Amino acid sequence: MIILGIESSCDETAAAIVKDGREVLANVVSSQIKIHEQYGGVVPEIAAREHLNSVNIVIKEAYKQASIIPDKIDAFASTAGPGLTGCLLVGLNAAKALSVVYSKPYIGVNHLSAHVCANFLNSDLTPPFVCLLVSGGHTQVIYVKDYDNQEILASTIDDAVGEVYDKVARLCSIPYPGGVLLDKKAHEGNFRAFNFPEAKVKKDEFSFSGLKTAVLREVKKFEKDNIPKADIAASFQHRIVDTLIKKTKKLSLELNCKTIVLSGGVAANSELRKRLLELQKEGFKTYAPELKYCTDNAAMVASCAYFNPIKTENSMLLEVFSRD
Ligand code: KG4
Ligand code: ZN
Numbered sequence: 031m032i033i034l035g036i037e038s039s040c041d042e043t044a045a046a047i048v049k050d051g052r053e054v055l056a057n058v059v060s061s062q063i064k065i066h067e068q069y070g071g072v073v074p075e076i077a078a079r080e081h082l083n084s085v086n087i088v089i090k091e092a093y094k095q096a097s098i099i100p101d102k103i104d105a106f107a108s109t110a111g112p113g114l115t116g117c118l119l120v121g122l123n124a125a126k127a128l129s130v131v132y133s134k135p136y137i138g139v140n141h142l143s144a145h146v147c148a149n150f151l152n153s154d155l156t157p158p159f160v161c162l163l164v165s166g167g168h169t170q171v172i173y174v175k176d177y178d179n180q181e182i183l184a185s186t187i188d189d190a191v192g193e194v195y196d197k198v199a200r201l202c203s204i205p206y207p208g209g210v211l212l213d214k215k216a217h218e219g220n221f222r223a224f225n226f227p228e229a230k231v232k233k234d235e236f237s238f239s240g241l242k243t244a245v246l247r248e249v250k251k252f253e254k255d256n257i258p259k260a261d262i263a264a265s266f267q268h269r270i271v272d273t274l275i276k277k278t279k280k281l282s283l284e285l286n287c288k289t290i291v292l293s294g295g296v297a298a299n300s301e302l303r304k305r306l307l308e309l310q311k312e313g314f315k316t317y318a319p320e321l322k323y324c325t326d327n328a329a330m331v332a333s334c335a336y337f338n339p340i341k342t343e344n345s346m347l348l349e350v351f352s353r354d
Pocket of ligand 2: 141326
């Protein structure tokens with residue numbers, strides 16, 4: 031089954047063509063980073079307009095990359111939510127229009143489930159496994175019992191990990207997109223320079239607002255031009271990654287599930303990937319998507335349409351939703 035997927039939930043307009051949920055035939059992403067850079071973050075109205083400008087271009091490019099004609103597509107899929115409403119509408123309406131024109135089904139997809147499915151792309155992973163999903167809007171440990179059967183084991187009670195990365199980057203005057211640049215900066219610093227606290231929370235919770243405040247308190251002790259950015263970045267990154275890995279490992283062991291996978295934009299983080307790999311020495315099997323499938327993309331949408339679509343009687347009546 032060949033599915034064309036469209037992603038437009040936030041600041042990337044993407045189209046991809048994937049066979050049987052795993053084999054990527056085309057993957058096209060148009061990032062809006064350059065446009066939102068000047069505002070220091072994503073402006074929803076501008077993002078939606080940019081999706082409109084780009085959506086047909088990325089779809090055409092996907093056909094070209096896959097050397098395929100639209101008639102050969104078996105279904106058209108898009109992210110239905112969660113995300114920015116105006117942005118989601120662009121992808122959803124494009125996919126529905128294509129499904130009408132070519133008389134093929136439309137499939138709606140949940141953005142978080144799609145991030146999980148990024149691990150199936152060009153890989154042999156099969157459930158059950160435990161997935162640490164870390165993105166700009168979410169932080170969850172999910173028990174994926176089967177392709178369409180998942181249970182949330184833990185989630186954040188305040189900020190998402192990506193959100194904290196972006197906020198701490200801003201505190202340190204590291205420009206947008208903060209997460210990836212802070213990750214780079216951390217390599218130049220000493221992770222023992224600052225001893226940032228770990229939140230005391232319940233087994234099924236994460237909390238990062240205290241860590242954010244602790245960073246702010248340290249930053250305020252320095253003149254703007256003298257902030258020890260690299261040491262703060264390294265110490266912050268060490269604390270947050272350690273917290274994520276420890277909890278994911280503990281929850282996996284409790285379930286006697288020894289396969290752990292990463293997903294979401296923060297799964298591109300170098301320290302998180304390194305610590306995940308180290309778990310192999312303790313007998314865990316580990317997976318992480320290729321970097322291009324960690325941040326928002328449409329290949330994961332097409333994979334999710336195959337493995338874990340939103341179940342509904344008439345998908346053409348499916349509407350976008352902003353929150354999960
Ligand atoms: O999954 P994603 O592309 O969009 C959402 O669904 O939210 O995730 C974006 C988030 C941003 O907060 C970004 O700063 C963060 O992922 N991110 C990173 C890295 N690359 C992207 N955070 C830490 N280290 C990275 N290398
Ligand atoms: Zn995402």
